[in-house]
Each structure stands twice: as structure tokens, then as C-alpha cells.
Amino acid sequence: MSKPRVLISDKMDPNAARIFEENGCDVDVITGETPEQLIARIGDYDGLAIRSSTRVTKEILDAATNLKVIGRAGIGVDNVDIPYASSKGVVVMNTPFGNSITTAEHAIALMMALARQIPEANAQTQAGLWPKNGFMGVEVTGKTLGLIGAGNIGSIVASRAQGLKMKVIAFDPFLSAERAIEMGIEKVELEQLLARADFITLHTPLTAETKNILSKENLAKTKKGVRIVNCARGGLIDEAALREMLDSGHVAGAALDVFAVEPAKENVLFGAPNFICTPHLGASTTEAQVNVALQVAEQLSDYLVNGGVTNALNMPSLSAEEAPKLKPYMALAEKLGSLVGQLAHGNLTRIGIEVEGHAATLNIKPITGAVLAGLMRRYSDTVNMVNAPFIAKERGMEVREIRTEREGAYNTLIRIKVDTEQGERTVAGTLFGKNQPRLVDIFGIGIEADLDGHMLYISNEDAPGFIGRVGSILGEAGINIGTFHLGRRNAGGEAVLLLSVDQAIPEIVLKTICDTQGVRTVKALSF
Numbered sequence: 001m002s003k004p005r006v007l008i009s010d011k012m013d014p015n016a017a018r019i020f021e022e023n024g025c026d027v028d029v030i031t032g033e034t035p036e037q038l039i040a041r042i043g044d045y046d047g048l049a050i051r052s053s054t055r056v057t058k059e060i061l062d063a064a065t066n067l068k069v070i071g072r073a074g075i076g077v078d079n080v081d082i083p084y085a086s087s088k089g090v091v092v093m094n095t096p097f098g099n100s101i102t103t104a105e106h107a108i109a110l111m112m113a114l115a116r117q118i119p120e121a122n123a124q125t126q127a128g129l130w131p132k133n134g135f136m137g138v139e140v141t142g143k144t145l146g147l148i149g150a151g152n153i154g155s156i157v158a159s160r161a162q163g164l165k166m167k168v169i170a171f172d173p174f175l176s177a178e179r180a181i182e183m184g185i186e187k188v189e190l191e192q193l194l195a196r197a198d199f200i201t202l203h204t205p206l207t208a209e210t211k212n213i214l215s216k217e218n219l220a221k222t223k224k225g226v227r228i229v230n231c232a233r234g235g236l237i238d239e240a241a242l243r244e245m246l247d248s249g250h251v252a253g254a255a256l257d258v259f260a261v262e263p264a265k266e267n268v269l270f271g272a273p274n275f276i277c278t279p280h281l282g283a284s285t286t287e288a289q290v291n292v293a294l295q296v297a298e299q300l301s302d303y304l305v306n307g308g309v310t311n312a313l314n315m316p317s318l319s320a321e322e323a324p325k326l327k328p329y330m331a332l333a334e335k336l337g338s339l340v341g342q343l344a345h346g347n348l349t350r351i352g353i354e355v356e357g358h359a360a361t362l363n364i365k366p367i368t369g370a371v372l373a374g375l376m377r378r379y380s381d382t383v384n385m386v387n388a389p390f391i392a393k394e395r396g397m398e399v400r401e402i403r404t405e406r407e408g409a410y411n412t413l414i415r416i417k418v419d420t421e422q423g424e425r426t427v428a429g430t431l432f433g434k435n436q437p438r439l440v441d442i443f444g445i446g447i448e449a450d451l452d453g454h455m456l457y458i459s460n461e462d463a464p465g466f467i468g469r470v471g472s473i474l475g476e477a478g479i480n481i482g483t484f485h486l487g488r489r490n491a492g493g494e495a496v497l498l499l500s501v502d503q504a505i506p507e508i509v510l511k512t513i514c515d516t517q518g519v520r521t522v523k524a525l526s527f
């Protein structure tokens with residue numbers, strides 16, 4: 001098997017390339033390309049490792065015909081079109097903790113720089129002005145720091161600020177009262193935070209709700225003399241409104257590491273009084289860059305080589321230890337899903353996936369993904385276990401998962417129930433040995449069959465001579481039968497025949513079988 005190919009398209013610590021190679025991937029480091037250049041190149045790669053400069057747009061994803069995984073060496077993923085990546089079956093991962101301390105420290109550094117106007121004092125001193133009377137600062141001790149967003153980075157900022165003897169208040173709708181107590185901070189509403197904070201620091205992702213959270217209206221509600229730090233994302237602040245507030249002196253200072261448009265070669269805030277900035281350096285320390293480079297390379301290569309999933313934003317985690325255990329179940333699940341997809345008529349709106357026995361002791365999300373992928377394969381060539389749950393949701397399918405750890409007749413069983421126009425239909429399968437998928441039930445009729453290659457499904461009325469007639473039709477058409485499986489509901493009742501054949505069965509042969517007496521349904525299947 002050829003090695004997975006990975007492209008590193010943003011500047012990254014060299015440890016990333018080293019780890020990819022050690023873990024069995026071929027890696028190219030090609031940074032600073034235009035979107036057009038990346039579009040021309042991306043089709044060759046299975047994995048893409050990025051920071052914040054590469055924008056993974058729809059156009060890039062459309063051109064990424066072999067791409068399986070994108071790894072963000074860092075936290076923010078607003079530069080990746082995740083819904084579109086999901087629809088294309090591409091896993092998106094980040095490294096959620098590797099640079100959080102570093103970014104929190106940068107926020108604190110900017111806050112201190114604002115409090116004492118260090119950049120401007122430094123510039124004037126070095127210009128020979130000795131401006132000893134030009135810079136009256138403020139103490140941070142005893143001041144109120146308002147956190148907007150109290151997740152990983154916000155919490156680290158809070159603990160550092162507490163060390164500086166500040167009072168910390170936070171607005172974060174997802175912060176629990178217990179966690180706020182544990183952190184020793186006060187949970188407040190945004191209005192209160194705006195009214196009370198001497199310093200405000202932002203630590204939320206950029207989302208529809210957080211976009212422009214410091215809007216003109218909200219900036220107007222801040223305490224006069226407030227100082228604002230943003231080491232999160234540019235779109236969180238209305239930059240033009242902030243400029244006005246700095247010019248008027250209502251906001252005493254602002255320090256930004258991030259801008260609405262990056263790289264920010266020009267910006268309305270440049271030159272404003274008491275404005276300082278850095279070029280998105282929040283994560284730029286040696287320690288953080290080594291952390292995120294190692295993590296992203298380990299995570300991506302684990303996925304590409306072993307199927308392990310860590311820190312994925314669009315699918316459940318799956319450890320490299322779990323992956324080999326789940327693989328045979330996923331193969332079974334996909335085959336059963338495919339069988340249902342091929343046999344069911346009309347729209348499937350309700351799907352029940354029951355996992356029994358040993359399989360139920362594992363992480364069943366990937367099993368669900370595999371069932372849905374198999375089921376929808378007949379609608380789409382691009383569906384896979386990553387995008388299948390999203391596509392199913394988009395199509396309005398209701399998916400129920402039932403897990404029973406107790407064993408039934410089999411040591412392990414996966415059963416799929418679908419509501420069809422003909423009522424509820426069920427198929428079930430198990431693993432023979434440790435890893436051989438086997439169908440054991442089709443629409444309530446016990447049968448044992450491999451689901452492999454070209455197959456023929458016939459449902460008929462149980463009657464003597466029928467099997468011989470089918471055999472003759474296939475023989476006359478020169479079609480060799482590989483395996484032959486039979487099942488029936490009761491003697492003389494509904495029977496099922498499942499054959500594997502060495503080639504695709506022509507339409508005309510299917511029609512001849514269909515016209516045979518006693519036949520109810522005939523369907524050519526392929527797996």
C-alpha cells in the first residue's frame with residue numbers, strides 16, 4: 001500500500017514534518033502559496049496540515065479529491081469551511097490545548113503593555129526624547145478584568161490575572177455556576193461586564209453569536225477609561241467604532257493581536273491614540289509551536305495510518321486502540337447498510353440501528369456512521385462515515401441508536417430497522433470468527449450469507465423445483481454461481497434466496513427470473 005501523502009501549507013515547527021515521516025507518511029512542506037496554486041496541488045494529498053494562513057474554502061475542498069483529513073496546528077478553525085468539509089467526508093481536527101497557555105500569556109502581556117503604554121514609551125525613549133512625564137500608567141491591582149469567553153484560554157487568563165490581584169468577572173453563556181466558583185470568578189451578563197470592567201479581554205471563537213460582540217452599541221456601554229484586549233479573533237470587535245472611542249478617549253487603550261482582515265497591512269485602527277497591536281502572535285512561542293506541530297502530526301498520521309480519530313471537530317473520537325477493534329464491525333455495518341439501501345424502495349425516513357453484545361461495549365458512533373454510509377451509497381459516490389450522519393440529517397432521516405451489552409443468540413449483532421412503504425424491514429448481521437461479516441437475518445427470515453461482490457436476491461413462494469429453475473436460468477446465461485444461501489419464513493411460505501455470482505447479472509436474465517412462477521422480488525446487489 002502506498003504511503004499517505006501530507007501537505008503542510010503553513011509555517012510550522014519542523015517537528016511536524018519529522019513526525020509525519022516517522023509515522024509512515026510522505027510529507028511536503030510548501031507554504032505561502034496562492035489559493036490557485038493550492039487548488040492545483042491539493043488533489044495529490046490525503047492530509048493537509050495548516051495554521052491560520054491557509055483558508056480551506058469550498059473551492060479548495062472541491063479540488064481536494066483525495067483529501068481525508070485536515071489538521072489545524074492550533075485552535076481556531078474559522079479558516080476552514082467545516083460544514084463543507086463534512087459534506088465531502090473530510091475529517092477536521094485541531095489541537096485544542098497546545099497553544100492556550102501561550103495565548104493567555106500574550107493577552108496578559110498586552111494588558112500590561114496597555115496599562116503602562118510600554119510600546120510608545122519604548123519608541124519615544126529610543127528616539128532620544130526621554131519622555132519621563134508623558135506616560136502616566138494605571139495599576140492593575142484591584143482592577144476588574146472582564147472576560148468575554150471563559151474556556152481554556154479565558155480560564156488561564158483568569159488565573160494569571162488573579163495572581164496580579166485583579167477581580168475577574170466573566171460573560172460566557174456556557175460557563176456553569178460551579179465552574180465559575182471553582183475558578184474563583186464571578187459569572188455576569190454581558191451588560192454588567194461592559195458596565196463594570198476596567199479591562200476587557202476577549203476569548204471566544206468567532207461564531208454567528210460572537211461576531212461583533214463589541215459592537216458600536218456595546219462599546220458605548222463600557223465604563224469610561226476601559227482598556228480592551230483581543231487575542232481571539234478580529235471579527236469580534238467593530239474596528240471603526242473602536243477607533244472612534246479611542247479618538248474620543250472613552251476607551252483608554254486597545255491592544256489587538258487579531259484583525260477582521262488579515263494580514264492587516266492597513267487598518268482603521270492604525271495610528272489611533274493608545275492603540276497597540278501585534279501581527280497574530282498569540283500562539284507564537286517556541287513551546288506552543290512545538291506542542292501544536294507534534295500534536296497535529298501525531299493526530300493526522302494516526303488517522304491516515306491507523307484510523308484513530310482525536311480532536312476531530314466533525315466526527316466522534318476513535319482511539320488508535322479502538323480503531324482496529326471497530327474495523328470489522330464497521331465493515332459489517334456498512335454491508336448491512338448497503339443491503340438495506342439496495343433493497344428498500346422509496347424514501348427512508350426512520351432508521352434504527354441496534355448494536356448488541358460485544359459491539360455494544362465499543363464506541364458505536366463509527367458503526368452508525370458506517371451503516372448510514374452504506375445505506376446512502378446508492379445516492380452518492382462521495383458519502384462516507386464522516387459525512388453520512390450530516391447527509392442523513394440534511395435529508396431529514398431520523399436515526400435512532402440502541403445499544404444492548406447483553407448478548408442474544410449471537411456474541412455480537414448489528415440490526416438495522418427501517419420504515420419503508422412496505423412497513424418495517426429488518427436485517428441483521430454478526431461477525432464469524434473475529435472479523436468476518438455475515439448476514440444472519442433478512443426481513444425476519446434467518447439466513448447465513450457473506451455479502452460480497454455481485455449477488456442476487458430473490459424472494460419467492462417456497463415450492464419444490466424453484467431452486468433448480470433459477471439455477472438453470474443462470475446456467476443458460478453462462479453465469480457461474482459462487483455461493484447459494486436459502487432461508488424461509490415457514491414451509492410453503494415466503495422464502496429467500498441469496499446467491500453470489502461471478503459477474504453482474506444482465507437485465508434480461510433478471511427479467512426472466514422475475515417472470516418465473518412464484519417469484520415476488522428479484523434484485524441484483526453488489527457489495
Ligand SMILES: NC(=O)C1=CN([C@@H]2O[C@H](COP(=O)(O)OP(=O)(O)OC[C@H]3O[C@@H](n4cnc5c(N)ncnc54)[C@H](O)[C@@H]3O)[C@@H](O)[C@H]2O)C=CC1
Nearest residue numbers: 075076149150151152153172174204205209231232282283
Ligand atoms: N491569537 C491567537 O494566536 C490565538 C487565538 N485563539 C482564539 O482563541 C479562541 C478561544 O480559545 P479557547 O479558549 O481555547 O477556546 P474554548 O472553546 O476553550 O473557549 C471558548 C469559550 O467561548 C465561550 N463562548 C462561545 N460563545 C460565546 C458567546 N456568544 N458569548 C460568550 N462566550 C462564548 C465558550 O463557551 C467557551 O467557554 C479560539 O477560538 C481562537 O479563535 C486561540 C489560540 C491562539
Ligand SMILES: O=C(O)C(=O)COP(=O)(O)O
Nearest residue numbers: 051052053074075076283
Ligand atoms: O490557534 C489559533 O486559534 C490561532 O489563532 C493561532 O494562529 P496561528 O497558528 O499562529 O496562525
